[in-house]
Amino acid sequence: MKNEIIFNLIKVHQRIEDACKIAGRNPADVQLLLATKTVPAEKIRIAIQAGETLMGENKMQELRDKDYELKNLPVERHFIGHLQTNKVKDVLKYVTCIQSLDRLSLADELHKQLKNQNRTFRCFCSGQYFLRRK
Incomplete structure (x- = not known):
């Protein structure tokens, strides 16, 4: 359970970073x-x-x-x-x-x-x- 939760969080944060890169935003602002x-x-x-x-x-x-x-x-x-x-x-x-x-x-x-x-x-x-x- 712990590994699955952490893995999912990593995936979500990666998607946020990718979206920020496309939008020209700083991921630290999200x-x-x-x-x-x-x-x-x-x-x-x-x-x-x-x-x-x-x-x-x-x-x-x-x-x-x-x-x-x-x-x-x-x-x-x-x-x-x-x-x-x-x-x-x-x-x-x-x-x-x-x-x-x-x-x-x-x-x-x-x-x-x-x-x-x-x-x-x-x-x-x-x-x-x-x-x-x-």
């Missing part, structure tokens, strides 16, 4: 985010030990459970799926970025929680919803 949805912690641990540092989860419970199982490893977590407004406070405990800000009510709750914690936060907005609003 980050690989591993979507770890339903992936067991032991497999994620292998990827982290192989040098991967960016993981994405889309379920609060998995995020919490994997954070506990991998708590001493150097990994940055992003939330990558649909986020319910009532889960914002919990998600903020575990992630450094939300990649799925898709509605105003979620943005409002995120702003409220971050203001209470006196902190800022990175997020990616889905323009489709916000463009339709007047």
